[in-house]
Amino acid sequence: xxxxLYRTVRLIRRFEERAIEFVRSGEIVGGIHPYxxxxxxxxGVCAALRPSDVITSTHRGHGHVLARGADxxxxxxxxxxRESGLNKGRGGSMHAADFGLxxxxxNAIVGAAGSIATGAxxxxxxxxxxxVAATFFGDGAMNEGMLLExxxxxxxxxxxxxxxxxxxxxxTTMPVASAVAGSITGRARAFGIPAFTVDGQDPxxxxxxxxxxxxxxxxxxGPTFLECTTYRFDAHHTFEHRTRLTYRxxxxxxAGWSRxxxxxxxxxxxxAERAAVDAEVEALLDAAAGSALGxxxxxxxxxxxxxxxxxxxxx
Amino acid sequence: xxxxYLKALNRALGDAMADDPAVFLLGEDIRVxxxxxxxxxxxxxxxxxxxxxxxxxQAFTNFxxxxxxxxxxxxxxFQIPSLLFLVFEQIANQAHKFSxxxxxxxxxxxxxxxxxxxxxxxxxxxxxxxxxSLFAHVGVKTVVPATPADAYGLLVSAIxxxxxxxxxxxxxxxxxxxxxxxxxxVPVPLGVGRVxxxxxxxxxxxxxxxxxxALSVADELSGVGISVEVFDPRxxxxxxxxxxxxxxxxxxxxxxxxxxxxxxGFAAEVLAVAAERCEFDSPPRRVTRPDGAVLPFxxxxxxAVQPGRDHLVTAIHAVLEKS
Numbered sequence: 001x002x003x004x005l006y007r008t009v010r011l012i013r014r015f016e017e018r019a020i021e022f023v024r025s026g027e028i029v030g031g032i033h034p035y036x037x038x039x040x041x042x043x044g045v046c047a048a049l050r051p052s053d054v055i056t057s058t059h060r061g062h063g064h065v066l067a068r069g070a071d072x073x074x075x076x077x078x079x080x081x082r083e084s085g086l087n088k089g090r091g092g093s094m095h096a097a098d099f100g101l102x103x104x105x106x107n108a109i110v111g112a113a114g115s116i117a118t119g120a121x122x123x124x125x126x127x128x129x130x131x132v133a134a135t136f137f138g139d140g141a142m143n144e145g146m147l148l149e150x151x152x153x154x155x156x157x158x159x160x161x162x163x164x165x166x167x168x169x170x171x172t173t174m175p176v177a178s179a180v181a182g183s184i185t186g187r188a189r190a191f192g193i194p195a196f197t198v199d200g201q202d203p204x205x206x207x208x209x210x211x212x213x214x215x216x217x218x219x220x221x222g223p224t225f226l227e228c229t230t231y232r233f234d235a236h237h238t239f240e241h242r243t244r245l246t247y248r249x250x251x252x253x254x255a256g257w258s259r260x261x262x263x264x265x266x267x268x269x270x271x272a273e274r275a276a277v278d279a280e281v282e283a284l285l286d287a288a289a290g291s292a293l294g295x296x297x298x299x300x301x302x303x304x305x306x307x308x309x310x311x312x313x314x315x
Numbered sequence: 316x317x318x319x320y321l322k323a324l325n326r327a328l329g330d331a332m333a334d335d336p337a338v339f340l341l342g343e344d345i346r347v348x349x350x351x352x353x354x355x356x357x358x359x360x361x362x363x364x365x366x367x368x369x370x371x372x373q374a375f376t377n378f379x380x381x382x383x384x385x386x387x388x389x390x391x392x393f394q395i396p397s398l399l400f401l402v403f404e405q406i407a408n409q410a411h412k413f414s415x416x417x418x419x420x421x422x423x424x425x426x427x428x429x430x431x432x433x434x435x436x437x438x439x440x441x442x443x444x445x446x447x448s449l450f451a452h453v454g455v456k457t458v459v460p461a462t463p464a465d466a467y468g469l470l471v472s473a474i475x476x477x478x479x480x481x482x483x484x485x486x487x488x489x490x491x492x493x494x495x496x497x498x499x500x501v502p503v504p505l506g507v508g509r510v511x512x513x514x515x516x517x518x519x520x521x522x523x524x525x526x527x528x529a530l531s532v533a534d535e536l537s538g539v540g541i542s543v544e545v546f547d548p549r550x551x552x553x554x555x556x557x558x559x560x561x562x563x564x565x566x567x568x569x570x571x572x573x574x575x576x577x578x579x580g581f582a583a584e585v586l587a588v589a590a591e592r593c594e595f596d597s598p599p600r601r602v603t604r605p606d607g608a609v610l611p612f613x614x615x616x617x618x619a620v621q622p623g624r625d626h627l628v629t630a631i632h633a634v635l636e637k638s
Contacts, residue, residue: 054385088418099420104384105413112409115374119381119389126339126363127386146405149374156369306415307454309422309477313505314553 001047005203006265007277008043012063013262014281015072016234018289019062019079023238027293028079032093035063037233040261041166042067044206045134045226048214054102054120056113056135059094060166060232061106064136070098073288082295089298090306102131110171111137111144114163118154121161121217132217134162134210140171142184148191151223155191160217162210163188163225166200168232173247188225200228201259204268231256316497321489323463324430325354326500327470328390332360335388338474341366341375342392352392352430372398376405376427380413383423388474391425396432396444399481407453410479422477428470432459432483433524433574434610434617443610443617447483447522448575451552451584456480456505458550461526463493465549468503476505485574487524508555510562514544517568517631520559520585521545525572528624536631543631551581559585560592569599570630572622577603600630 016036022028035042042063046055049068057064065075070086078085079093086098097105104120107113117135124131141147142165154161165184169176176184188195194216198209206228213224233256235241266274308314318326332338340353346367348354357365368375372393379389393399399406410423433445450457456478460466466484473480511526512533521529526547533543546562548555563569569589573582582601589599602622610617 085418087416087420090418091416095416097417097420099384099417104381104421105417107409109404109408112377112405115377116381116384116409118374119378119383120385121381122378123382123385123387126382131385146373146377149369149371150378152369153371153374153378304415306417306419308456309414309419309424313456313476315506315556 002268003273003277005043005047005207006269006274007281008047008067009039009203009261009265010277011072011281011284012039012042012066014285015066016062018285019076020238022080029081030092031238032062032079033060033237034234035060037256038166038168038200038230039063040203040206040265041164041200041228041230044203045162045164045210047203047207048210049132049134052102052129053132053134054104054117055133056104056117057096057106058113058136058138059106059108060138061094061096065096065098065103065106068103069101070096070103072284073291076288077292077295080292081297082292083298084291084295111141111147113137114141114147115150115153118150118159118161122157122159125160130218132160132162132214134164136164136166138171139165139167139169139176139180139184140174142180142187148187151188151191151193154223155193158220158222161223162213162217163193163223165225165227166230167227168230170232170236170247172236173245184227185225193223193225195225195227197227197229200230201261201264203261203265231259233257316495317492318463318495318497320463320466320484320491321351321430323467323500324352324428324470324484327467328353329356329359331471331474332356332364337386338388338390339364339366340390340392341368341379343368343370343394345392350392350394350430352428372401373405376402377409379425380405380410380423383425384413384421388424390474391427393427393429395442396429396446397441399429399446403449406450406455406479406481411453411455414478423479424477425479426470426473426482427479428482428484430484431486431489433485433487434621435486436617437612437614439612440609445483445485445574447481447551448580450481451581452579454552457483457552458505459483459485459523460549461488461511461523461547463491464495464500465503467500469505469549471502472505475502480505483523485523488527491527503549506550506553506555508546508548508550508558511545511547512543514542515566516542517570517634518544518546518562518566519627519631520569520571521547522551522573522581525574525622528627529572532624532627532631536628541631541635554584554588556588556592559589563589563593567594567596568634569595570602570627570634571599572602572627574622575603576608577601577606597634600634602626602630
């Protein structure tokens with residue numbers, strides 16, 4: 001598991017670094033929200049799940065999708081708007097989904113996916129399955145009423161869902177201290193949901209906390225809330241690379257890098273094994289880039305394909 | 316047997332739940348059936364399939380989307396039409412977009428039912444809207460049945476459809492009772508209108524409770540030698556363009572009566588579709604709520620901003636005189 005967690009954080013890091021290059025070169029249009037710095041959260045949470053479980057993700061979602069096992073080539077192709085993308089180029093960076101892996105989609109509306117995950121988890125249980133849902137969101141989402149409503153429904157109905165708050169300190173540029181009255185875990189506890197603050201830079205700590213929440217959920221005891229304290233090393237969105245917003249100091253960002261999840265987990269892996277993982281990840285991403293760049297662009301004539309699941313009544 | 320519109324909706328829910336264990340209901344005060352829509356269903360299907368929700372419309376609308384992604388067919392009752400404004404994001408931006416945005420990986424078969432849409436007489440500004448045009452505009456399948464048989468048939472079809480569908484049951488139609496053999500109740504396909512009354516001089520397009528008004532006006536005008544055809548599209552989106560143009564090819568005159576605000580409302584769309592495809596003997600007319608109308612409370616004011624029979628008669632005379 002030590003090695004696997006390292007591989008996951010390394011894969012996410014290198015995927016994101018390469019994706020930023022593809023934004024700069026114009027292969028990815030519209031930019032991305034890089035997950036760099038937060039990799040331990042996705043890696044730890046997803047490592048605690050079974051293949052039959054489900055997740056929902058956010059606008060900063062590549063890490064979740066990769067940690068859940070999606071094919072990097074198809075994710076990269078999705079970011080490039082190609083036909084071989086996870087969503088056939090119809091979703092892009094903020095909507096990557098792979099239903100075959102229980103990835104019910106990244107969601108571009110902050111706070112929206114918590115209630116979707118709650119409904120999905122409830123429905124799985126209703127159908128006799130022991131599925132657990134993990135739903136990711138940021139500190140910004142803690143001020144969305146829709147998410148607070150979801151906490152209430154999940155607690156009332158003992159829904160098997162793990163609420164994963166990635167507190168990276170900022171809602172875009174708004175510091176959490178200026179945005180959240182009271183405390184983040186206090187809000188979850190107010191609904192009777194057990195809530196814990198976890199070191200979100202350490203994948204093993206995230207994994208351990210998630211695993212106990214998952215056990216609790218599978219035992220029918222309802223939701224758990226995890227506040228994973230983390231730090232976004234890069235931009236809110238790649239547009240920041242051009243606009244150079246000044247909402248945090250270079251000293252603060254440097255301090256963030258001092259707790260790099262890739263180094264924290266990498267230090268637990270023997271040097272030779274780490275080098276082997278790194279080489280395997282590079283080869284995988286080289287192949288992913290080749291595959292994505294070689295994939296067809298969707299046909300404009302099919303721009304509204306998939307708009308309806310029951311298209312026969314449309315004319 | 317007499318069957319009321321509201322009872323027909325209730326029967327459709329019961330039949331859909333009996334047919335498919337994936338169908339379940341959620342909403343506010345539905346176990347006691349405050350609106351009567353869900354009467355008897357708690358006893359018949361149990362609390363697992365008739366879910367009373369807290370007043371959390373945004374979360375429980377997304378909750379239904381999540382349940383649909385996991386294989387269920389949720390039906391949400393909204394007690395008040397204006398609640399649809401509160402969950403417009405969850406329907407238009409979430410449920411509706413999942414199929415395309417995921418490249419067809421999933422479906423979201425959720426049905427949203429509003430028993431008592433439009434003016435309810437005395438419920439004032441925030442309980443009296445009729446926002447079906449908004450859902451048509453964003454491409455969400457939307458129906459407004461006019462009769463008990465259509466209320467049954469369209470609700471059944473909405474639940475069976477693999478996409479989100481909004482079902483508006485106008486307050487003014489809920490009490491309509493028709494003599495029906497229950498065995499004749501069948502699903503009514505989405506997107507197919509009906510000629511509610513054949514005629515030759517003018518086509519009146521009407522939806523929901525306004526179909527009754529249009530039929531009354533047609534009766535009245537037949538006494539003075541005017542033959543009115545009443546076309547009920549039944550589905551707002553997708554509109555039955557073929558049914559509409561077939562009727563207009565016969566009558567070459569058009570009046571639309573529509574309980575929407577005027578600008579960008581359903582009537583505007585019908586006029587535009589007709590203008591693109593048909594030739595007229597006189598300019599078409601529409602009878603609607605005024606632009607940007609907020610329904611005032613006092614009864615006389617409430618009635619003053621709703622499209623009614625008098626306005627319809629005036630509009631019909633206008634299109635006939637200009638021929």
